[in-house]
Amino acid sequence: MNLAPYLESGMLALYVLDSLPNDEKLNIERAVKNHPELLQKISEIEMTFESYSDLDADSPRPVLRGRIIDNIVNLQKEQVMNVNDLPIITAYSSYKNWLNFAKDLEMELPVAGKAIHVLREDEDVLQMVVTTTSGVKEESHPDVLESMLILEGECKFTVAGNKRIMKLGDFIDIPMNRVHDLELISPSLTVILQKIKV
Known part of the structure; x- marks a missing residue:
């Protein structure tokens, strides 16, 4: 069994914090039975957390703690890239994981210089892979937080008059x-585009 996903992903720390879904907890508990080195690693993590708790410092506010755990869980989801449980893209997202995931997708036929594959669409989040050869004209959104992660190509992105090469x-x-x-710099651009409703 390859133990690297357990040892390198932060999954064991989330297990110690009791912040994993039940099915992932069970997977770890099964793996521990056959691999004592995982139990040793869990004990080390517990001792590390205990030593931190002994420090004379305030614990993070619940909102901050929640954000930290959300980021860890989100990065963990990026290791797996399950089409039914995709992570939210953030500044910490790995473009390599998204690029590997997107390369096997069937894109819609291009319309007006854009090919799109919707990854997730629910009442809160719209995520899609977009390949464009035409750029995007000026727009703004009053009710969504929009994010973009570049997978291929190069562009000049302007927000409120501030230009950035991406x-x-x-x-x-x-x-x-x-x-x-x-505005495109390369002949085409492929991105993960995400819109979160507020």
């Missing part, structure tokens, strides 16, 4: 009600 692996959050546009 290339492979770059991420941007676009504030609500800010006029923005995208």
